[in-house]
Amino acid sequence: MSHINSDKGMDSGEYKHAMARYVWGFALSVVLTLAGVVIAGGGVFGASLAWSIVGILAIAQLIIQFWAFMHVDLSQEARPDLYLVMFTFLIIILMAAGTVWVLADLASRMGMGPGGMTGM
Amino acid sequence: MSATMTNTGAAGHTASHDHGHHDKTGTVIFGFWIFLMSDLIAFSLMIANYADAEWHGIANGPSPHELFSLGLPTIETMALLISTFTFGICTLGMKYGASMKRTIGWLVLTLALGAIFLGIELYEFHEFWTDGNTPQVSGFLTAYYSLVGLHGLHVTSGIIWGIILMVQMKHFGMNDLLKSRLVRLGLFWHMLDIVWIALFTKVYLMGVLS
Secondary structure (H helix, E strand, O other): OOOOOOOOOOOOHHHHHHHHHHHHHHHHHHHHHHHHHHHHHHOOOOHHHHHHHHHHHHHHHHHHHHHHOOOOOOOOOOHHHHHHHHHHHHHHHHHHHHHHHHHHHHHHHOOOOOOOOOOO | OHHHHHHHHHHHHHHHHHOHHHHHHHHHHHHHHHHHHHHHHHHHHHHHHHHHHHHHOOOOOOOHHHHOOOHHHHHHHHHHHHHHHHHHHHHHHHHOOOOHHHHHHHHHHHHHHHHHHHHHHHHHHHHHHHOOOOOOOOHHHHHHHHHHHHHHHHHHHHHHHHHHHHHHHHHHOOOHHHHHHHHHHHHHHHHHHHHHHHHHHHHHHHHHHO
């Protein structure tokens, strides 16, 4: 869990070590963001392959930012936060994916193809 | 898994006798984490709603592919990404005894980048709106304005919260309560950037690919 005070100062190795984590997180996020833009806008890959790649890049960046900025890792100190995040994503997968499933099923039974109710 | 969690809980309880004050701060921050994660669930359901509306709710309006371009949203994304980094520098320095002047300086820079993000977002809303693409046009546009607007509303409240904290720092001087509040605002801000990764990817990147 995060603490608000350290015994050490800003010239300590501990501070530099902690700062390196932010710098890595930021640098990797910039690279992943720009890679996503190039892949989505560049037209090198087919649309469905590009769609999958930007999805994977986003999940990678999500994990990196939880690690670098929100300090979620495998340490004992961060364990309650890690369990909370894992439980949250379980709920998200159940509820968000379930919502999309139910609504897409409804749409197909109502005869609404992709592109919607054009002309109705 | 539940046995492990009980053990962690017991360890936390023992620690509270040793460092009562630190542990209270830790409890408050963990409580804020629970709020953040519930907010994340709310956002995920807005994204699910958007995913459906984008698929079946175009009606006679534009498709995401026709509406979006990547230029401004990429600049917007970079502004928010830099701001989450500068907030990290702000709170990390604070923890290691940085001066209040340095802490406020980085906070001002962070909030200014947040304001740039918000400005670009509002400019885009205005452009779409004046082209006749209002929320009433289609389910897709309703979902777009509500999803991206909800995130923008969070950034706005984060900026207001940051300004209030700076006033409190100037007035009371730096103390543990204000440090704890700044750390919580930092977590809120970092989470907003994490949410934006999902929004930028789903709405804009996957939007132009559709």
